Amino acid sequence: MKWLLAVLVTVSAWSAESWPQFRGVNASGVSGSEHAPLRWNGEKGENVLWKTAIPGLGLSSPVVFGDRIYLTSAISADTSAKVKHGLYGTTESHADVSKHQWKVYAIDRKTGKIAWEQTAAEGLPKTKRHPKSTQANCTPATDGQFVVAYFGSEGLYVYTVDGKLQWKKDLGIVNAGWFFEPDYEWGAASSPIIHNGNVIVQVDRHKDSFIAAYRLKDGVEAWRTARAEIPTWGTPTIVESKSGVELVTNGTKAIRGYDPKTGKELWSVGPNSEITVTTPIFANDLIFVSNSYPPSQKTYAIKPGSTGDLSKETAAIAWSKPRGVYMPTPLAFQDQLYIIQNNGILNAYAAKTGDNVYQQRITQGGAYSASPIAAAGRLYLTSEDGDIHVIKAGSAYELLSTNPMGEVLMATPALADGVLYVRGMQNLFAIAEKR
Amino acid sequence: MKLSLIIVLIGIGLVAADAGDDLQIAARRGQLAEVKRLLEAGAPIESKNQYGATPLYMAVFNGHSEVAALLLDKGANPNVTDTFYKSSIIDSALQKQKPEFVRRLIAKGAAVTGRQLNQVIAGGDIPTLEALLTATLKPEELAAGLKTAISAKKDGAAALLRKAGAAEPKLVVVSAETLKAYAGDYVSQVVPLSIRVSADGGELKAQAEGQQQFTLSAESEREFSFALAGIRMVFDGNGGFTLHQGGREIPYKKKDGVK
Numbered sequence: 001m002k003w004l005l006a007v008l009v010t011v012s013a014w015s016a017e018s019w020p021q022f023r024g025v026n027a028s029g030v031s032g033s034e035h036a037p038l039r040w041n042g043e044k045g046e047n048v049l050w051k052t053a054i055p056g057l058g059l060s061s062p063v064v065f066g067d068r069i070y071l072t073s074a075i076s077a078d079t080s081a082k083v084k085h086g087l088y089g090t091t092e093s094h095a096d097v098s099k100h101q102w103k104v105y106a107i108d109r110k111t112g113k114i115a116w117e118q119t120a121a122e123g124l125p126k127t128k129r130h131p132k133s134t135q136a137n138c139t140p141a142t143d144g145q146f147v148v149a150y151f152g153s154e155g156l157y158v159y160t161v162d163g164k165l166q167w168k169k170d171l172g173i174v175n176a177g178w179f180f181e182p183d184y185e186w187g188a189a190s191s192p193i194i195h196n197g198n199v200i201v202q203v204d205r206h207k208d209s210f211i212a213a214y215r216l217k218d219g220v221e222a223w224r225t226a227r228a229e230i231p232t233w234g235t236p237t238i239v240e241s242k243s244g245v246e247l248v249t250n251g252t253k254a255i256r257g258y259d260p261k262t263g264k265e266l267w268s269v270g271p272n273s274e275i276t277v278t279t280p281i282f283a284n285d286l287i288f289v290s291n292s293y294p295p296s297q298k299t300y301a302i303k304p305g306s307t308g309d310l311s312k313e314t315a316a317i318a319w320s321k322p323r324g325v326y327m328p329t330p331l332a333f334q335d336q337l338y339i340i341q342n343n344g345i346l347n348a349y350a351a352k353t354g355d356n357v358y359q360q361r362i363t364q365g366g367a368y369s370a371s372p373i374a375a376a377g378r379l380y381l382t383s384e385d386g387d388i389h390v391i392k393a394g395s396a397y398e399l400l401s402t403n404p405m406g407e408v409l410m411a412t413p414a415l416a417d418g419v420l421y422v423r424g425m426q427n428l429f430a431i432a433e434k435r
Numbered sequence: 436m437k438l439s440l441i442i443v444l445i446g447i448g449l450v451a452a453d454a455g456d457d458l459q460i461a462a463r464r465g466q467l468a469e470v471k472r473l474l475e476a477g478a479p480i481e482s483k484n485q486y487g488a489t490p491l492y493m494a495v496f497n498g499h500s501e502v503a504a505l506l507l508d509k510g511a512n513p514n515v516t517d518t519f520y521k522s523s524i525i526d527s528a529l530q531k532q533k534p535e536f537v538r539r540l541i542a543k544g545a546a547v548t549g550r551q552l553n554q555v556i557a558g559g560d561i562p563t564l565e566a567l568l569t570a571t572l573k574p575e576e577l578a579a580g581l582k583t584a585i586s587a588k589k590d591g592a593a594a595l596l597r598k599a600g601a602a603e604p605k606l607v608v609v610s611a612e613t614l615k616a617y618a619g620d621y622v623s624q625v626v627p628l629s630i631r632v633s634a635d636g637g638e639l640k641a642q643a644e645g646q647q648q649f650t651l652s653a654e655s656e657r658e659f660s661f662a663l664a665g666i667r668m669v670f671d672g673n674g675g676f677t678l679h680q681g682g683r684e685i686p687y688k689k690k691d692g693v694k
Contacts, residue, residue: 180486180519181463181493274519294519323626343645345627359627361644 019064019414019421022139022191022235023371027279029331031375035418038378038390040431042422043406049419049430050112056103057083058136060191062423064416065144068115068161069107071428072149074100074135083425084131085384085408087343087367091178093128093185100125100135104149106163109419112430116163126153127175130186132369132410137189139235139412141199146216148199152176152188156201158216167219171212174205176231179252179274182206189233189277195247195260198222202249204232211236211249213263223263228253232276234329239282243305248280248287254311255280255289255300267306269317272296278325279371283332284351290324290339299324299339301354319354329371329412331379334393340368340381346397360397362389371412380420382409388422405429455482462490462506465499470506480511487518496527500536513545529555529563537566549576550665553583556592557663564592568599577601583662586652607653614639617670621687623678630678630687632668641668 023029040047056075063070081096102121107114125135138150146166149157152174158166177185190202198213204227212224227249234250238260247260254270273291280289282304290299299321306316324339331338336357337349344366348357362368362381370382378400379391386405392398407424414421420431458478461469470490474480481489488496491511494503507513516523525545528537541547547570555564572580581601584593597603614634621630629644639659642648649666651659657670667679674689 180488180517181496183463341627347627361627364645
């Protein structure tokens with residue numbers, strides 16, 4: 001009995017906090033940890049619990065559940081193929097269409113050792129990628145029993161947490177790319193989510209876009225709803241409010257709310273940006289969606305529980321701003337909404353009202369594509385150049401620390417039980433300060 | 436109208452739409468033989484995609500010269516501007532830096548604007564500038580181009596513009612004291628981008644945060660321009676200026692509030 005109790009305590013300690021999908025629970029980006037690292041050095045190994053090389057290229061984030069971390073990657077036969085980071089604009093696809101392996105990794109949370117790996121798919125990519133993208137952009141999702149990995153045109157895969165393939169599904173060609181010229185393919189990035197025993201995927205492409213739910217245990221389609229959309233890159237979000245449960249998606253024609261049980265569209269707000277990348281979030285009883293590409297570049301705070309076309313219905317829109325953000329998903333934390341622009345300008349707003357709190361450039365220069373996260377009164381802003389800046393949450397800007405990682409950073413980190421999991425271009429790091 | 440006739444007419448419309456889509460795809464992919472076949476089969480040469488781009492537009496956009504030449508010879512309109520980026524066929528040809536193709540477009544009636552002229556002057560691409568100058572340009576556009584070339588110290592471009600008949604620009608001289616009064620760091624409540632203005636060697640220069648510095652041309656004592664980026668800065672004499680660019684007017688104030 002004593003021995004059994006000891007095992008139960010150990011397991012429950014590990015399962016105290018999970019980060020089960022892109023940007024954590026319902027993409028909030030907020031960890032409930034009371035402790036979170038302040039200073040570390042990824043280059044020198046200071047406060048680095050472990051560091052594990054991850055083969056190939058991937059911009060998917062790590063997800064955390066129990067004693068495991070799950071991650072995806074894509075290994076090209078062309079080992080010289082790279083991701084070109086930085087602030088630049090190009091619409092053309094990357095030339096690398098050589099043979100790839102699409103991989104799913106399970107990593108021991110304590111040691112960083114790879115517990116198992118699976119090759120989900122192998123072959124020539126069915127669609128190309130942007131130079132700033134990879135063939136593994138979609139973050140996996142897990143409920144502690146299954147792990148869902150999505151690779152766009154290469155398909156949807158569900159494994160048990162022990163690495164056994166449960167089922168897989170070909171969702172067709174997902175040629176997410178430039179709306180203006182469909183042959184300029186950029187790569188899918190919308191991540192799958194798990195809700196009520198279903199995996200939900202948002203498949204937006206030039207034709208025949210849809211959102212669908214498949215039973216997690218066997219892949220049977222629960223529902224599928226056509227979307228009048230062109231390529232988008234945001235992840236769908238479950239919103240649980242006093243009004244009920246909604247599934248909210250970003251999109252070019254419209255931001256939409258659905259019933260996650262049936263896939264029925266409940267409401268929409270549009271028109272929206274021609275390129276939408278960010279993921280909707282819910283906090284302070286408001287749904288926040290932000291975009292920054294013509295023709296509409298707004299940040300919206302939408303009241304949950306609405307129905308119909310909200311485009312002209314101002315009562316359903318608590319507030320809006322004419323300017324939003326292109327890539328990093330906003331963060332709502334401690335009654336403020338934080339938006340980090342691609343060029344490193346941080347805007348803080350009062351979440352309830354949209355009132356400006358402050359605006360600050362983080363550092364001179366630099367590019368930001370990872371989304372911010374927060375814990376223990378701090379914000380973590382990940383720069384492509386390899387630094388993670390820790391900012392004190394609050395009404396005045398205060399930079400607490402700048403922590404070099406020694407490699408390009410484009411994936412959004414995960415944070416659970418006080419440990420920061422950072423995916424660099426070459427390695428996965430676990431960062432924590434000794435307590 | 437008889438139902439059968441309506442059905443036939445609708446059917447023809449659908450087939451034409453499909454043929455137009457096919458021509459779009461073939462043109463943007465540079466598939467010359469397929470473009471020929473589709474044109475011979477009657478595909479609508481001016482079919483537009485949802486952003487107003489025609490097959491010729493997409494062929495030039497993707498640099499497919501042979502397909503573009505064929506479409507031009509078959510009478511495709513060279514003056515098409517898309518509805519999203521508001522970019523024209525000539526804009527694409529200029530970006531591709533294909534002077535012979537620019538000449539061909541102009542010979543078929545493509546119009547050229549002062550903005551495009553300034554863009555080519557800035558790029559210093561002499562062969563393309565020579566091609567551009569085969570178009571009919573307004574005297575004021577030529578004069579503005581010469582002013583840009585002189586400001587940017589593009590002597591080769593300036594020589595070509597003078598040869599094309601550009602009038603010498605009138606130089607506006609603003610006192611050093613006035614320029615010094617304009618110098619400072621400016622911020623805007625509208626956009627999160629500060630601008631530093633400095634006076635140096637009798638010239639006013641501006642630099643937006645994180646961007647390269649540029650030299651402004653004086654249009655008057657309070658109005659300055661940077662034609663290459665379509666920028667006008669109009670100082671109010673009260674510690675601020677309005678930035679005009681791309682149809683927008685953005686007010687700026689000196690950061691420290693000092694006039």
